Structures are given as structure tokens and as C-alpha cells.
Amino acid sequence: MHVNSTEPSQQRLSRTNCRKILAYSLILENISEIFTARKDTPVLKGGALCIAAGPDGKISFAGKTSDFLKAEPDFRSKYAEAIFDAGNRAVYPGLVDSHTHLVFAATREDEFAMKSRGATYEEIAAAGGGIINSTRKTKSAPLEEIVRQASKRLEQLISYGVTTVEIKSGYGLDTESELKLLTAIKELKKLYPIEIVPTFLGAHAYPPEFKNDHEGYISLINNEMLPEIKSRGLAEFADVFCEEGYFSLKETEKLMTAAKDMGFRLKLHADEFNPLGGTELAAEMGAASVDHLEAVSEAGMKKLAENGVVAGVLPITSLFSRLPFAPAAKMRDLGVTVALATDMNPGSCMCGFLPLAASIGATQLRLSIEEAVAGITINGAKSLKRDDRKGSVEPGKDADLVVMDAETVSYPVYHFAHNHCKNVFAKGRLIHSN
Numbered sequence: 001m002h003v004n005s006t007e008p009s010q011q012r013l014s015r016t017n018c019r020k021i022l023a024y025s026l027i028l029e030n031i032s033e034i035f036t037a038r039k040d041t042p043v044l045k046g047g048a049l050c051i052a053a054g055p056d057g058k059i060s061f062a063g064k065t066s067d068f069l070k071a072e073p074d075f076r077s078k079y080a081e082a083i084f085d086a087g088n089r090a091v092y093p094g095l096v097d098s099h100t101h102l103v104f105a106a107t108r109e110d111e112f113a114m115k116s117r118g119a120t121y122e123e124i125a126a127a128g129g130g131i132i133n134s135t136r137k138t139k140s141a142p143l144e145e146i147v148r149q150a151s152k153r154l155e156q157l158i159s160y161g162v163t164t165v166e167i168k169s170g171y172g173l174d175t176e177s178e179l180k181l182l183t184a185i186k187e188l189k190k191l192y193p194i195e196i197v198p199t200f201l202g203a204h205a206y207p208p209e210f211k212n213d214h215e216g217y218i219s220l221i222n223n224e225m226l227p228e229i230k231s232r233g234l235a236e237f238a239d240v241f242c243e244e245g246y247f248s249l250k251e252t253e254k255l256m257t258a259a260k261d262m263g264f265r266l267k268l269h270a271d272e273f274n275p276l277g278g279t280e281l282a283a284e285m286g287a288a289s290v291d292h293l294e295a296v297s298e299a300g301m302k303k304l305a306e307n308g309v310v311a312g313v314l315p316i317t318s319l320f321s322r323l324p325f326a327p328a329a330k331m332r333d334l335g336v337t338v339a340l341a342t343d344m345n346p347g348s349c350m351c352g353f354l355p356l357a358a359s360i361g362a363t364q365l366r367l368s369i370e371e372a373v374a375g376i377t378i379n380g381a382k383s384l385k386r387d388d389r390k391g392s393v394e395p396g397k398d399a400d401l402v403v404m405d406a407e408t409v410s411y412p413v414y415h416f417a418h419n420h421c422k423n424v425f426a427k428g429r430l431i432h433s434n
């Protein structure tokens with residue numbers, strides 16, 4: 001539990017003389033319960049718990065304070081400046097929103113009015129709304145304006161306890177505009193001390209100029225956008241919207257193959273309205289996750305299980321867009337890891353309140369409370385290939401932690417649609433308090 005240093009002792013000594021090196025950057029004590037998200041003991045109960053993090057921002061201890069005292073009998077006097085009193089409240093791992101589209105310019109409440117009167121996704125798209133509407137506005141907005149709008153949304157997410165978030169491009173649909181959106185995501189990474197995972201979604205829709213030239217747009221993505229994004233290191237994942245009226249199975253395969261060959265990790269939007277076989281294809285290609293799945297087939301679910309691909313379920317989108325809920329409990333029964341995310345976007349889900357996804361998970365999706373919270377923590381981290389560092393409270397993981405203003409870990413799921421987040425820590429550092 002002490003600092004391990006590989007520096008020569010001479011150098012270490014001289015530095016110790018100038019500045020006291022603390023063995024802990026954070027000792028979060030007086031915790032009532034911890035949602036560890038570990039398979040063996042997902043919840044620690046009984047009160048008087050604590051979590052300690054080293055100067056590297058990683059968790060070195062999580063458990064009973066009495067056990068911590070055995071190793072550090074005078075930690076309260078020795079490390080007084082690292083102590084944070086949780087006030088007998090419950091602690092979660094930092095929340096992981098593994099699917100968002102929060103970088104865009106201009107909202108679409110006018111379309112929402114159509115939707116509230118019963119218009120479908122397809123009818124709205126036919127009236128000039130939908131993804132193309134956002135694209136028009138996003139193309140003309142300067143980078144600074146896009147960053148300003150996205151910052152506001154991102155700060156809201158942090159205030160809910162989110163410390164890892166995936167953000168997709170996809171409202172540019174030409175090389176320059178897609179690069180602008182990915183650059184905006186890069187700017188957000190500089191501005192906020194949380195983990196931001198960038199995904200390229202140039203294949204979100206066909207832009208009007210390529211409506212009758214699908215080959216042309218696919219070639220633009222594969223031969224111009226992807227290489228440019230790769231060379232600038234602007235995205236880790238590549239994603240495609242595989243759906244009728246968007247990208248067919250064959251087109252999806254071409255796009256995913258090119259992205260995979262260039263070293264991108266894969267994600268896929270599939271089976272939102274129609275099961276076209278995208279889930280099966282992505283599973284075979286080793287995608288990290290397939291998301292949506294409201295209309296997933298039995299064969300698709302089995303493929304996810306066989307290939308260890310995470311199902312990214314988006315229950316707030318189902319709620320807001322009057323879609324069926326994805327069969328999360330059935331997928332769990334088949335052995336699929338289920339992540340729950342917001343899908344925050346200006347059309348089908350203008351909501352970034354991730355804890356609501358867990359509450360819908362534990363009600364409409366028939367997951368247990370533990371499974372629902374795992375969906376917004378460790379399983380989200382798995383879908384972003386971050387589960388080696390994020391999503392659970394255990395030694396070796398980043399000390400991304402949320403103190404909930406609740407005594408039990410169940411309470412924030414049960415008392416739903418209310419923000420219970422009190423304090424947010426990222427890598428052992430307090431970054432937000434409500």
C-alpha cells in the first residue's frame with residue numbers, strides 16, 4: 001500500500017527532502033455501502049467502509065476501515081490531507097456512458113413536436129428532419145460553438161457522476177465536418193479530467209449529395225475519411241448505422257472491413273427497427289459492442305454470446321421514441337454482457353441522465369438492481385474496452401468514484417429520475433460536487 005518507486009534511492013531521498021510524498025491521494029472513509037461491480041461481491045455492506053487511492057490515482061484498498069487500520073494504524077493523523085468523509089453514504093464506481101452523440105449544433109424541439117403528435121422516425125426523416133437536419137446545422141457551426149454546446153452537455157453528465165463517456169461524430173457527413181466534430185471531441189478531452197472515448201460515425205446516414213451514389217460515399221469514408229482520421233489519431237472506434245434506409249448489410253460489411261483493416265475498433269448500431277443481420281456480422285468481426293438491439297433476432301443474441309460481444313442497450317431511447325425495449329433479460333440469460341447507455345442525441349433521445357437507464361433496466365428490462373448498475377459501470381467499460389481500468393471498485397483500477405446522497409446502493413435506482421450524485425472523483429481527485 002506504499003509508494004513503489006523504481007527511482008534510484010539517492011534521487012528519491014533528495015526529492016523526499018524537498019516535498020513530502022504522500023502514499024495516498026485519497027482516503028474516502030465513512031462509506032455505508034460500495035457498489036464494487038465485482039462478480040464475486042458486487043456490493044459491500046455493513047457501514048464503516050473505506051477506499052484508498054495512491055498518488056497514481058489508482059485504488060489500492062477498498063473494504064472495511066477496520067482492515068485498513070490494521071495496515072495503516074495512524075492513517076487519520078498521517079494522511080489527514082487525503083481524507084474525505086463520505087458522511088455514511090453509498091459509493092459507486094464512476095459511471096460509464098458507453099454510447100452518446102453529444103457533439104452536435106442545434107437542438108430539434110420542432111421535430112419533437114411532430115413526434116409528440118405521433119410522427120414516426122421515417123416520417124420525420126421524409127419531412128427533412130432527423131440526422132440530416134442536425135447535419136445541416138452542424139456543418140455551418142464553427143468549431144468553438146460546437147465545443148461550447150457540447151461542454152454544457154458534458155458538464156451535466158459529470159454532475160450525474162459520469163467519469164467515462166463515449167462520444168460519436170456523425171453529424172458532419174463530409175470529410176471536413178466529420179474532422180471538425182472529432183476535433184471538438186479532442187478539445188473536450190483537453191478541457192475535462194474524465195475519460196472520453198472518440199468514435200467515428202461517418203456512416204450515420206447518406207448525405208443528400210450521395211443519396212443515389214452509395215458507392216461514392218462508402219469510398220469517401222474508406223479512402224479519405226478513415227485514413228485521415230487514423231493519421232491524426234482522432235478516433236479509436238468506427239461505427240455504422242446498419243438499418244433499412246441507412247446502411248445495408250453489404251455496405252456495413254464494406255465499411256467495417258476497411259475500418260478494421262486500418263486498426264479501428266468496431267461498434268455497430270443494429271436491429272433498432274429491422275434485424276438485417278448486422279448483429280451477427282459485427283459479432284463475427286469481433287466488434288466491441290453492438291448497440292440498440294430493440295428488434296434483435298434469436299440468432300443475433302446467440303452470436304453476441306458466442307463471441308463475447310457486449311450488447312449496448314439504450315432504454316431511454318425506447319422510452320422517448322416509443323420503441324420496444326431490447327430483450328436485455330433474455331440476452332443476459334443467454335450469457336451476453338449487457339451495457340446500458342443513454343444514446344444522448346438531438347433526435348431520438350435528448351437525455352443524458354444515465355442513472356435513468358439503470359432504473360428502466362431494473363423495471364422495464366427486468367434486470368436485477370445489481371445488473372442494472374453493472375450496466376452503467378463495468379459493462380459500459382467492457383463495451384469501450386476500458387474494463388482493465390474503469391467501471392469497478394477494486395485495487396488496481398482508476399479511483400473514479402461517485403458518492404451518492406443515499407445510504408444504500410439500491411436507493412438511487414429505486415428513487416428514480418432524481419440526481420443523487422453528491423461528489424465525483426476522477427483518478428482520486430475530486431472533480432465535481434453537487
Ligand SMILES: [Zn+2]
Nearest residue numbers: 099101269343
Ligand atoms: Zn446511437
